[in-house]
Amino acid sequence: LLQLSAPLFMLGMMYREVKQALTNMERLFGLLDERQDVRDADGAVALASARPAVRFREVRFGYDPRREILRGVDFEIAAGATVAVVGHSGSGKSTLARLLYRFYDVDTGAIEIDGADLRALSQSSLRGAIGIVPQDTVLFNDTIGYNIRYGRPEASEADVEAAARAAHIHEFIVGLPDGYDTPVGERGLKLSGGEKQRVAIARALLKNPSILIFDEATSALDSKSERAIQGELDRLAVGRTTLVIAHRLSTVMDADQILVMDAGRILERGTHAQLLAMQGVYAQMWDLQRRQGEEVST
Numbered sequence: 255l256l257q258l259s260a261p262l263f264m265l266g267m268m269y270r271e272v273k274q275a276l277t278n279m280e281r282l283f284g285l286l287d288e289r290q291d292v293r294d295a296d297g298a299v300a301l302a303s304a305r306p307a308v309r310f311r312e313v314r315f316g317y318d319p320r321r322e323i324l325r326g327v328d329f330e331i332a333a334g335a336t337v338a339v340v341g342h343s344g345s346g347k348s349t350l351a352r353l354l355y356r357f358y359d360v361d362t363g364a365i366e367i368d369g370a371d372l373r374a375l376s377q378s379s380l381r382g383a384i385g386i387v388p389q390d391t392v393l394f395n396d397t398i399g400y401n402i403r404y405g406r407p408e409a410s411e412a413d414v415e416a417a418a419r420a421a422h423i424h425e426f427i428v429g430l431p432d433g434y435d436t437p438v439g440e441r442g443l444k445l446s447g448g449e450k451q452r453v454a455i456a457r458a459l460l461k462n463p464s465i466l467i468f469d470e471a472t473s474a475l476d477s478k479s480e481r482a483i484q485g486e487l488d489r490l491a492v493g494r495t496t497l498v499i500a501h502r503l504s505t506v507m508d509a510d511q512i513l514v515m516d517a518g519r520i521l522e523r524g525t526h527a528q529l530l531a532m533q534g535v536y537a538q539m540w541d542l543q544r545r546q547g548e549e550v551s552t
């Protein structure tokens with residue numbers, strides 16, 4: 255009986271591991287328990303461009319057909335440029351990212367990459383070209399080395415280390431008793447919010463994507479870590495077409511364009527300076543955040 259139950263026990267463990275890994279993947283975008291009905295078109299082509307331009311053309315979309323979330327969104331991220339999206343909670347910012355990754359198809363309008371409709375591209379090439387640094391990085395119950403290598407499983411140890419160095423987490427890792435072999439995740443070492451984001455940045459660096467989606471953390475990092483992470487992200491974004499979902503205005507000041515979303519529409523757009531000069535919603539938000547910042551620091 256013992257001989258039989260050991261393999262069964264192992265099988266049970268493996269099943270849980272696999273299920274956990276899948277759960278982690280889905281949690282990445284809050285997609286748990288959701289249908290994925292996006293399919294490759296016949297004759298889908300691979301995305302080839304190393305510096306693609308991304309275009310949202312009058313995009314309308316609702317998770318439920320009775321409730322429209324994006325109500326005609328039109329903007330372009332020029333090749334290699336950074337567009338940041340700000341706006342109230344629920345205005346549809348993260349939905350833009352989910353559509354770009356093609357977790358869902360738009361209802362009307364189109365998303366284009368270098369003029370090609372997303373729906374005509376193969377999903378594997380699209381998702382291979384997009385790197386995501388999510389709001390809350392989910393770590394697999396595995397070693398920290400594995401968690402970084404996940405960005406490109408065939409990467410060499412030297413590549414993993416180079417990515418960790420660039421994300422400023424290498425020193426932290428080699429200081430751990432088991433270094434890169436230290437188990438992390440729910441059953442291992444718990445990393446801080448900033449450390450997790452660095453793992454995500456290292457992952458993205460390894461993947462070397464031409465399009466980058468950065469969903470900024472809502473949970474406040476201390477301002478020193480926030481500045482450091484911002485610096486690492488800025489470097490990661492150089493030369494890549496980048497969409498930033500921003501929760502703090504202080505981090506979007508240098509974006510090539512800022513979109514202010516409100517209830518599924520773009521209310522204002524421009525650079526930081528242009529938006530301040532407009533004295534509209536963005537300028538009010540900026541004022542408010544600055545005053546709140548002052549309160550915190552006094």
Ligand code: ATP
Binds near residue numbers: 345346
């Ligand atoms: P936040 O700043 O809080 O992250 P957001 O601007 O990113 O908000 P979205 O996550 O894009 O907002 O959500 C926009 C709207 O879509 C919300 O009203 C939300 O309830 C709804 N929504 C988001 N995801 C789903 C989903 N998977 N199924 C149904 N409705 C959803």
